[in-house]
Amino acid sequence: MLKRIRSKNFTNWLGGYGKSLVRRTLSRPPRHRHLLFGICDHYEPLWGKETDFEQGLARVQAWQHGYPKMAEPYRDADGMKPRHSFFFPGEQYAPEYLEPLADLARAGYGEVELHLHHDGDTDESLRADLANFLEKIASHGHLSRNAEGGYQYAFIHGNWCLANARADGRWCGVDNEMQLLFETGCYADYTFPSPEESQPGQVNSIYWPTGDQSRRRAYEGGTRARVGTREHDRLLMITGPLALTKRPGQNRVRIESSAIDAGDPTSPERLRSWVAQNIHVAGRPEWVFAKIHTHGAPEGNAEVLLGAQGRELHETLANEYNDGDRWTLHYVTAREMYNIALAAMDGKTGSPGQYRDYEVSRPPVCE
Numbered sequence: 001m002l003k004r005i006r007s008k009n010f011t012n013w014l015g016g017y018g019k020s021l022v023r024r025t026l027s028r029p030p031r032h033r034h035l036l037f038g039i040c041d042h043y044e045p046l047w048g049k050e051t052d053f054e055q056g057l058a059r060v061q062a063w064q065h066g067y068p069k070m071a072e073p074y075r076d077a078d079g080m081k082p083r084h085s086f087f088f089p090g091e092q093y094a095p096e097y098l099e100p101l102a103d104l105a106r107a108g109y110g111e112v113e114l115h116l117h118h119d120g121d122t123d124e125s126l127r128a129d130l131a132n133f134l135e136k137i138a139s140h141g142h143l144s145r146n147a148e149g150g151y152q153y154a155f156i157h158g159n160w161c162l163a164n165a166r167a168d169g170r171w172c173g174v175d176n177e178m179q180l181l182f183e184t185g186c187y188a189d190y191t192f193p194s195p196e197e198s199q200p201g202q203v204n205s206i207y208w209p210t211g212d213q214s215r216r217r218a219y220e221g222g223t224r225a226r227v228g229t230r231e232h233d234r235l236l237m238i239t240g241p242l243a244l245t246k247r248p249g250q251n252r253v254r255i256e257s258s259a260i261d262a263g264d265p266t267s268p269e270r271l272r273s274w275v276a277q278n279i280h281v282a283g284r285p286e287w288v289f290a291k292i293h294t295h296g297a298p299e300g301n302a303e304v305l306l307g308a309q310g311r312e313l314h315e316t317l318a319n320e321y322n323d324g325d326r327w328t329l330h331y332v333t334a335r336e337m338y339n340i341a342l343a344a345m346d347g348k349t350g351s352p353g354q355y356r357d358y359e360v361s362r363p364p365v366c367e
Helices: 002-007 010-026 053-071 095-106 123-138 177-183 268-276 299-306 308-321 334-345
Strands: 033-042 084-089 110-116 151-157 186-189 206-209 222-224 236-238 243-246 253-256 287-294 327-331
Touching: 033 308, 033 334, 053 095, 053 299, 053 308, 084 095, 084 151, 084 334, 095 110, 110 123, 110 334, 123 151, 123 177, 151 334, 177 186, 186 334, 236 334, 243 268, 253 268, 268 287, 268 308, 287 334, 299 308, 308 327
Parallel strands: 033 084, 033 287, 033 327, 084 110, 110 151, 151 186, 186 236
Antiparallel strands: 206 222, 206 236, 243 253
């Protein structure tokens, strides 16, 4: 039992989870709230040791055709279709994979951001790889631009190993990764929650990491984002729901890490648990963020997201979180989630849907 507890890395996050429970217990939810719902996909067409280019292409095409078919009937309060954030692994780049995703982005179904698996890197080698992958992905119209034309992007670390998080040094190698990401145009990280030892103690939170951003695991602790304050020299951490829950009809406690896959598909009960974590910018409790993650490219996971269970998810969102009385629903991409969080910090009020492009503009493919 002790070995199993250690394998789940409970000691990393139970304290932070307890604090989030206290916050929830002491808070009094506003009568009307807005749900900002976004799926951040570790989208890996070549996932699996035996996967070749053709299978990867078939996976991308399954999404190119299957996602509009599943998502088209649904709209949020702003008239937006379900929005999917494809965090594409730079090391798996192929034009044939990025163009179908550009078709989806142009049609309003989502946006593409950067995902990266790497190991044994240095500052110099990682900086060169980031520049290379950003340029390649952006060549298809993906990724936002700043006023000077530089890339602006959201990030998920492959193998959950942001800022050289593992004790054995695997799957990264660069202590100052968060500083390097910021210098190359990254505005927010969406890696967590993680099932690995990299999981920080800060959970169910949107926060600014504190301290020296060049240090290993610089994300470990931070200050909650709140109305009236902003940082300008570091990444914003936007985490998804993490909780201890029970499956319907069972007494055994499980870890709810907000991951959708074939072994743990969506359900109305899971959706309610995600929302219940009440992730928001302090001082703006009426805007609730639910950042969910998945590895959507493999066939089994794609079936869950694009089939009947995907439709059930959106039916539940429509029925329970878009009645215009207690809840208003907004489908958001990772970029839009970041923009809305900044708007909250700047004291903006009303419908968060009006702040989708608040600071980081839409990528060219979406213009």
